[in-house]
Amino acid sequence: MAKRSNDPCSTGKFSNEKQNRQTEFSARRQKIAQQRKSLPIASVEKRLIEEVQKNDILIIVGETGSGKTTQIPQFLFGAGFCRDGKVIGITQPRRVAAITVAKRVAEECGVELGQKVGYSVRFDDTTSSSTRIKYMTDGLLLREALLDPYLSKYSVIIVDEAHERTVHTDVLLALLKNVQSARSRSVADDQGVNFGKKIVNAGMSLEKEYGGQSSSFLKKDNHEKYAPLKLIIMSASLDAHTFSEYFGSAKSVHIQGRQFPVDIFYTCHLEEDYLDASLITIFQIHSKEGPGDILVFLTGQEEIESVEKLINNRLTQFPEGSQKLQVVPIFAALPSEQQLQVFAPAPSGFRKVILATNIAETSVTIPGVKYVIDPGFVKARSYDPGKDMESLIIVPTSKSQALQRSGRAGREGPGKCFRLYPESEFEKLEDSTKPEIKRCNLSNVILQLKALGVDDILGFDFIEKPSRILPFLNKFFQVPTNISELFSLGALTDDCQLSDPVGHQMAQLPLDPVYSKALILASQYNCLEDMLITVAMLFVESIFYAPREKQVEARIAIKCFSSPEGDHITLINVYRASNDFLEKRSIEMGKAKIEKAFKKWCKDNFISSRSLRHARDIHRQISVHAEQMGLNLASCGDDMLQYRRCLAASFFLNAAIKQPEGTYRALASGLVVQIHPSSVLFRQKPECIIFNELVQTNSKYVRNVSRIDYLWLTELAPQYYAVKN
Numbered sequence: 001m002a003k004r005s006n007d008p009c010s011t012g013k014f015s016n017e018k019q020n021r022q023t024e025f026s027a028r029r030q031k032i033a034q035q036r037k038s039l040p041i042a043s044v045e046k047r048l049i050e051e052v053q054k055n056d057i058l059i060i061v062g063e064t065g066s067g068k069t070t071q072i073p074q075f076l077f078g079a080g081f082c083r084d085g086k087v088i089g090i091t092q093p094r095r096v097a098a099i100t101v102a103k104r105v106a107e108e109c110g111v112e113l114g115q116k117v118g119y120s121v122r123f124d125d126t127t128s129s130s131t132r133i134k135y136m137t138d139g140l141l142l143r144e145a146l147l148d149p150y151l152s153k154y155s156v157i158i159v160d161e162a163h164e165r166t167v168h169t170d171v172l173l174a175l176l177k178n179v180q181s182a183r184s185r186s187v188a189d190d191q192g193v194n195f196g197k198k199i200v201n202a203g204m205s206l207e208k209e210y211g212g213q214s215s216s217f218l219k220k221d222n223h224e225k226y227a228p229l230k231l232i233i234m235s236a237s238l239d240a241h242t243f244s245e246y247f248g249s250a251k252s253v254h255i256q257g258r259q260f261p262v263d264i265f266y267t268c269h270l271e272e273d274y275l276d277a278s279l280i281t282i283f284q285i286h287s288k289e290g291p292g293d294i295l296v297f298l299t300g301q302e303e304i305e306s307v308e309k310l311i312n313n314r315l316t317q318f319p320e321g322s323q324k325l326q327v328v329p330i331f332a333a334l335p336s337e338q339q340l341q342v343f344a345p346a347p348s349g350f351r352k353v354i355l356a357t358n359i360a361e362t363s364v365t366i367p368g369v370k371y372v373i374d375p376g377f378v379k380a381r382s383y384d385p386g387k388d389m390e391s392l393i394i395v396p397t398s399k400s401q402a403l404q405r406s407g408r409a410g411r412e413g414p415g416k417c418f419r420l421y422p423e424s425e426f427e428k429l430e431d432s433t434k435p436e437i438k439r440c441n442l443s444n445v446i447l448q449l450k451a452l453g454v455d456d457i458l459g460f461d462f463i464e465k466p467s468r469i470l471p472f473l474n475k476f477f478q479v480p481t482n483i484s485e486l487f488s489l490g491a492l493t494d495d496c497q498l499s500d501p502v503g504h505q506m507a508q509l510p511l512d513p514v515y516s517k518a519l520i521l522a523s524q525y526n527c528l529e530d531m532l533i534t535v536a537m538l539f540v541e542s543i544f545y546a547p548r549e550k551q552v553e554a555r556i557a558i559k560c561f562s563s564p565e566g567d568h569i570t571l572i573n574v575y576r577a578s579n580d581f582l583e584k585r586s587i588e589m590g591k592a593k594i595e596k597a598f599k600k601w602c603k604d605n606f607i608s609s610r611s612l613r614h615a616r617d618i619h620r621q622i623s624v625h626a627e628q629m630g631l632n633l634a635s636c637g638d639d640m641l642q643y644r645r646c647l648a649a650s651f652f653l654n655a656a657i658k659q660p661e662g663t664y665r666a667l668a669s670g671l672v673v674q675i676h677p678s679s680v681l682f683r684q685k686p687e688c689i690i691f692n693e694l695v696q697t698n699s700k701y702v703r704n705v706s707r708i709d710y711l712w713l714t715e716l717a718p719q720y721y722a723v724k725n
């Protein structure tokens with residue numbers, strides 16, 4: 001009896017709490033059901049299903065917030081498209097969208113994430129054998145195609161936000177077109193996917209994947225596997241005509257209406273400093289407008305962090321309580337769990353200001369956002385094939401991006417969007433963003449296509465031929481010995497096939513080819529642990545953080561980690577020191593305290609705790625991959641000679657030799673470059689270096705630089721330098 005009365009489960013307090021929770025839960029479910037019913041798309045459910053049933057390819061265009069991403073998969077599920085265990089796949093250009101939309105749809109369906117509804121993004125898969133509605137990144141579906149060329153588990157694939165025209169989306173569209181016709185044909189006449197050769201995944205051939213049979217096994221057996229595939233191409237601001245033509249005059253349907261209006265405001269004049277204008281607008285909204293969170297679109301981590309600081313500085317100048325603003329950043333180089341913090345509600349009485357890059361531009365709904373501030377710029381990839389130089393440049397957004405951004409307001413009620421440029425400027429913007437495939441280095445795409453078994457890349461059915469594919473392919477075919485990156489890295493054989501095992505292994509790693517190759521080599525050089533750290537640290541924007549007013553202190557602090565051999569070992573030193581710190585503290589304190597202490601340690605050492613956390617996260621993820629591939633996870637410890645030789649063997653394409661006047665000549669491109677002032681080798685100027693990044697400001701600078709012996713180049717990369725000499 002005594003035990004019973006002490007049992008919290010039997011107390012009135014507990015049952016009240018439980019009851020309250022249940023009431024809250026059913027109120028939320030009712031609200032969600034109501035919201036779903038009032039979406040513009042709800043009234044056309046039946047028609048949409050009929051169109052999908054009638055057409056193998058359907059193009060759906062609808063306003064932002066009309067309900068395409070969250071509702072259409074649920075409609076299709078209800079209409080029986082997941083019968084026989086089939087899956088509806090929905091691709092998104094960005095992982096944050098795939099994750100948050102999947103969570104929302106799981107909630108709408110009243111199921112646990114990973115059951116009926118799940119998501120799968122690079123290194124994070126919540127799906128299970130019961131998942132029927134699967135959100136994922138377009139890159140992930142491409143990787144799935146390596147293992148299952150017919151994408152046989154899918155009955156419908158929806159390519160969402162196709163207007164973004166990322167490289168992955170463009171490659172995926174061509175691939176899906178091919179898979180769809182192969183699946184239809186396979187039912188009729190037993191033909192296979194028309195890619196050319198047998199498809200092999202990183203040393204693990206399909207024979208293995210499909211139980212000892214070759215891919216031709218797919219052609220003959222089990223027709224159910226190739227039941228026709230439905231394709232839906234979807235966007236708010238899509239050039240439906242281009243897509244329809246590409247898919248042989250495919251049917252397109254337009255969903256009219258949006259749930260809530262968004263008022264658009266323009267400035268009277270062009271703003272000279274859009275960061276300053278953003279800051280003023282944030283405080284204007286905060287003081288003059290009603291409740292609602294603010295979403296500000298900036299171009300990158302640096303801008304976001306500087307605006308974050310400016311807001312916080314300003315808040316400290318005002319009396320406590322009158323300026324209740326909570327600032328939360330979101331950008332790609334932020335660890336996943338920190339990115340997701342923008343979706344949590346602000347503390348009671350606070351207004352949230354979300355400082356975001358374009359990763360919050362499409363598909364996502366950030367609850368509470370009512371105001372959007374759009375300065376009208378974005379950081380975009382740009383590639384100069386002549387100089388083989390890829391850079392990120394800040395450019396004006398397109399009209400369609402501006403519409404997407406304004407669409408982030410008005411998702412839960414009427415909203416407002418403040419464009420920080422005059423209306424006349426809006427009219428001058430390009431209608432849509434130039435496809436990424438026309439402005440990026442194509443080595444990665446070619447590697448992926450090769451891995452998918454595409455022999456004829458020139459003849460590959462891209463929606464728009466990459467304008468630069470010709471120079472790329474000319475490099476391959478006219479001078480196949482040593483110029484192209486993929487040949488030089490040994491990923492392709494002389495007859496343009498993926499090499500075995502290196503090319504296949506490289507295609508399996510979700511990294512740029514040069515970094516994949518570095519990991520594979522490091523496995524042979526017994527320094528993979530160290531190279532994994534290097535690749536993870538190079539992935540994030542900047543590890544060291546030196547405020548303008550504390551440059552001297554920062555330089556002294558950074559010196560503790562500096563290696564005379566260069567930035568790569570310096571980065572490893574930082575990483576190892578953070579390991580030591582965390583290991584020691586985890587014995588002494590709990591999780592929350594460690595986090596606080598870690599932040600302080602970073603601050604004291606002028607390290608960006610965000611970047612370091614992100615690097616640690618990436619390190620964990622790629623280590624899993626390396627382990628699964630059976631690479632040799634050894635560390636060279638303190639003997640860094642082997643590691644530096646591995647750096648030279650990996651990044652030989654980025655080697656440079658000192659010139660008499662102190663500049664460097666990059667050996668591959670012939671460009672004259674200088675060591676960036678942020679490098680630990682800025683003053684030392686060694687004879688021969690390798691670098692990882694070329695940055696163009698007023699001069700050409702190289703960053704992430706290490707000293708090497710130039711004799712290593714001919715010894716370790718004879719395929720390149722022996723011929724060159």
Ligand SMILES: Nc1ncnc2c1ncn2[C@@H]1O[C@H](COP(=O)(O)OP(=O)(O)OP(=O)(O)O)[C@@H](O)[C@H]1O
Pocket residue numbers: 035039062063064065066067068069070071100101104235236259362363364365366367407410411412
């Ligand atoms: N995580 C969420 N929290 C609250 N409401 C949400 C959430 N996700 C979606 N919604 C609601 O569902 C509506 C439809 O969202 P959905 O993403 O399906 O629209 P969409 O037509 O695909 O828009 P977009 O083209 O902008 O992605 C939103 O406007 C919002 O009201």
